[in-house]
Amino acid sequence: MQKLLAALLLAATASTTMAIEEPSYEVMKRLDDQTELRRYAPYVVAEVVLNAPASEAGSLAFPILAGYIFGKNKGERKLEMTAPVTQSADPVKLAMTAPVTQDAVTGGTRVQFVLPKSVTLATAPEPLDARVRLREEPAVSRAVIRYSGTWSQANFDEHLAQLQSALAAAGIATQGQPVLARYNGPMTPWFLRRNEIWLTLKP
Numbered sequence: 001m002q003k004l005l006a007a008l009l010l011a012a013t014a015s016t017t018m019a020i021e022e023p024s025y026e027v028m029k030r031l032d033d034q035t036e037l038r039r040y041a042p043y044v045v046a047e048v049v050l051n052a053p054a055s056e057a058g059s060l061a062f063p064i065l066a067g068y069i070f071g072k073n074k075g076e077r078k079l080e081m082t083a084p085v086t087q088s089a090d091p092v093k094l095a096m097t098a099p100v101t102q103d104a105v106t107g108g109t110r111v112q113f114v115l116p117k118s119v120t121l122a123t124a125p126e127p128l129d130a131r132v133r134l135r136e137e138p139a140v141s142r143a144v145i146r147y148s149g150t151w152s153q154a155n156f157d158e159h160l161a162q163l164q165s166a167l168a169a170a171g172i173a174t175q176g177q178p179v180l181a182r183y184n185g186p187m188t189p190w191f192l193r194r195n196e197i198w199l200t201l202k203p
Helices: 001-015 055-068 152-168
Strands: 023-031 035-039 043-050 085-089 109-114 133-135 141-146 174-182 195-201
Touching: 023 133, 023 174, 035 152, 055 109, 141 152, 152 174, 152 195
Parallel strands: none
Antiparallel strands: 023 035, 035 141, 043 109, 043 133, 085 109, 085 174, 141 195, 174 195
């Protein structure tokens, strides 16, 4: 496990200096220098849902999902590391009265690895760990704010409020849970990190 985590940290850190594959999208409109509306093409994810707050779920889910893409699957097939790693409150387990925050301690947290574009649901290797599920994210329009800094709740809350304010001013409605998208590993200095918050636009 230590060797696996070390390899993943090295790969994540290297992604700050070289191109790494991301889901395909087109920018429909820019609201300001941090905020834009995007239309995403469908993509496949490996995901795990944990009964843990967001502050803990990332570190708990990472070795599970990393194990899958590094060969813990039928055929022991290795997949390329992509970006981002996303997490959000799980709507199935989230309590009805829970606030919409990154750290939904009253419910579960969903963590996803985006799989390479060459991988489909039909061609993705079957996980050996029953906690790992494969799913296709459909084409979707999202409002996105990009920011740097730590992965703290305060930083998340500040930029979520900024995103929601920009959308309200533009008369744009959203639905569902906010998604935190992290593009760099923990070894990347906080001021160089690329973070995003995604909100799904209402049709």
